[in-house]
Amino acid sequence: MKPIIIQNSKIPKLLSIFISIYAITLFPFIISRDEMSEETIRHECIHIEQQRELLVIFFYILYVWYWLKGKASGMTNDKAYMNIPFEQEAYRKMYDENYLETRAKHAWKNYT
Numbered sequence: 243m244k245p246i247i248i249q250n251s252k253i254p255k256l257l258s259i260f261i262s263i264y265a266i267t268l269f270p271f272i273i274s275r276d277e278m279s280e281e282t283i284r285h286e287c288i289h290i291e292q293q294r295e296l297l298v299i300f301f302y303i304l305y306v307w308y309w310l311k312g313k314a315s316g317m318t319n320d321k322a323y324m325n326i327p328f329e330q331e332a333y334r335k336m337y338d339e340n341y342l343e344t345r346a347k348h349a350w351k352n353y354t
């Protein structure tokens with residue numbers, strides 16, 4: 243199943259409670275405030291793969307768990323977000339054009 247991309251949406255802004263959200267991936271949807279760059283689409287597609295392999299629900303449980311773990315160790319909201327293994331993988335690999343074709347399953351575990 244291919245992701246369904248929705249651009250120019252108000253949803254990311256409405257969800258920006260703890261941190262400022264530009265785009266959000268809620269399998270199988272990728273929703274963004276405006277037109278996404280190729281790199282941002284790749285970043286969100288990496289989250290689609292992570293969610294697919296964690297049956298969506300375990301991705302969200304782990305996502306919140308890793309964020310709270312960062313917060314508990316004294317990180318700011320933004321630092322705790324950047325420290326989440328799913329974000330580490332997505333930010334580091336979003337500029338790699340071939341990444342989605344070559345990515346190993348559960349590659350996010352390399353960033354824990």
Ligand SMILES: [Zn+2]
Nearest residue numbers: 285289329332
């Ligand atoms: Zn992300």
